[in-house]
Every structure is written in structure tokens, then in C-alpha cells.
Amino acid sequence: MRRLMVARRMVVVFLTGLILAGVGGWASGWFKPEETVVTELAPGVFFRKTQWKPEFIGCNQGWIIFEDFVLVIEASFPNQGEELIKEIRKTTDKPIRYVFDTHYHGDHADGNPIFIKQGASAIASEPSRELFHTKGIAGFQQAQKDKAKEYGSLKYGYPHLYFPKKLVIEDATQHVELIHFGHGHTAGDAVAWLPKQGILFTGDACVNGAFNYTGDGNTASWIGILTEMQKLPVKRICPGHGEMSDASLLATQRRYFVELRQAIGDAIAKRKSLDEIKNTIDLPFYEEWAGVSVRERVENIEFVYKELTQKK
Secondary structure, three states, X not given: OEEEEOOOOOOOOOOOHHHHHHHXXXXXXXXXXOOOEEEEEEOOEEEEEOOOOOOOOOOOEEEEEOOOOEEEEOOOOHHHHHHHHHHHOOOOOOOEEEEEOOOOOHHHHOOHHHHHOOOOEEEEEHXXXXXXXXXXXXXXXXXXXXXXXXXXXXXXXXXXXEEOOEEEEEOOOOEEEEEOOOOOOOOXXXXXXXXXXXXXXXXXXXXXXXXXXXXXXXXHHHHHHHHHHOOOOXXXXXXXXXXXXXXXXXXXXXXXXXXXXXXXXXXXXXXXOHHHHHHHOOOXXXXXXXXXXXHHOHHHHHHHHHHHHHHO
């Protein structure tokens, strides 16, 4: 485990009216897919839930205000990195020292150059290093062609610091643990855990709704990662996409992969073809959770089918 230490100073931690408003809003359905909402979850701990309808604009983000600096969670796309800085400046004038990428995907890390220009260092897990240097840079270069106005002449922002399993950033005001549990959504998935507040920023290892992408994943290992996360005393989940939730979201996300693998495995045992499976698979709970039929996530069905048939 690596540890970053800064000067210590005593602070009083207290609940704010904003966190209570945030909880009430979430419980009553105040947050909507069309809205981008910033909530202070605890003193100096912020969550930015981004809209995904009618336009997907990027991943959810967060920031944590330490005694002398700010830690950003998720760079998102470059334009959303710029938007986040505007929000941060409404809460503090302290320098942004670190930006943590939960994984290499462009909607989580392509905004790194925006924060690097601010003097920040990008951080990611060691298992994600190769992905940044291959798929990450390739995707960024393609985006420079497809979204020239946004990406322009930006230079790809590789992480400056990679940690193997765990990195702790702390002072007298905040304590954050960046943890790599294993191969889930990608080989380099990592989360930000705030044990004092019971807040977990999960990246895309856990999302709230029909956002799962399995193309870089390992669903068997992913289930194990979610099981490990469930051992943490989590009070609040800040997912990579969708609304914030409580610890029950980890169980819901895990259930999706468990039941998807079971249903496809049973169908394979009955010698059903992939096309038959795609046309008949049914997970009612998934539609209740995600708002769409499990059959609409064709790529996930195909991916799990490939995983299970390759094993055999």
C-alpha cells in the first residue's frame, strides 16, 4: 500500500443541510435523467450526477476538498472536465492537485489534459497502465477527429502515478482510499472509498441502470469484485453512471451478472443457439431496475455467451 501524507490539522465533521436535501431529493425522485445535479454528501465531499437523457454527456464525477488541495474523481470528457472545474470553484479556491481515473475509458479519463493544465497529477491503478497506452490513446486520437471542436489540439493525459492495489490520500480533514479489487468492467478498475463517511465512488464497476458495458470486462471476476465491495460498511454509493444510491446497489449490480450468467448457462446446457437466447432470455428484475428489457443489452448477452462457451 502506498500512502500520500500531508500536514494534519483538526477539524470538526458535521452534517450539512445540503446532504440532507440531497438524501431527500434522491428518495423522492427529485433527480432526473435530464438533469445534472451537484450534491455535497459530507463536508468537502461532492458528487456530480450528470444527465444521460436526451444526450449522454459523460460519467458522474466527484471532488474532495482537503486541507490544502482538491482531489477530483473522474476527468470525464474534456468539456465536462471544464464544467467540473467551474463547479469546484464555487466551493473552494484550493488548487486541484490530483485527478483520479477509475479506468481508462474516454468518458472517464479523456478530460485529464484539462486538469493537468491546472497543475494536477492524474492517478490510476497499475493494471490500467497498458490500457491507457493502447486503447486509451487510440480512442482519444479518434475523438480528436470526430470531436475536433472539443478535443482540438489537446495532448493525451496519461496518468502520472499508478498504484498496484491501494493508495491512501489523507490529512487531518479527509481520508480517501483508492483501491483496485481486480478485473471487472476493465482490467484496471479502481474505486475511491471514504471510510469515515461510508461513501464509495465506484466508477463503472457499479452503475445504476442500463449502463453496463462488458467489452473490456470479465463477468465472473466482476461478481467477485462486487462481493468484496459488499464487505465495506458502505452508506452511500456514487456510481459511474446513474443516480446515487445506498449499499443495496452493489447487490443489484451483482445480481444482474449472476442471473445473466445463470440464464445463459442454462440455455447453453439445453443447446440453445445464441440467437435463441437473445430472443428468449428474460430477467424481469432487470427491467424493473434499469428501465429496459435485458434483451436490449444484446452486447452483454453476446459477451457472456462467448465467455461461457469459450470456457467449455
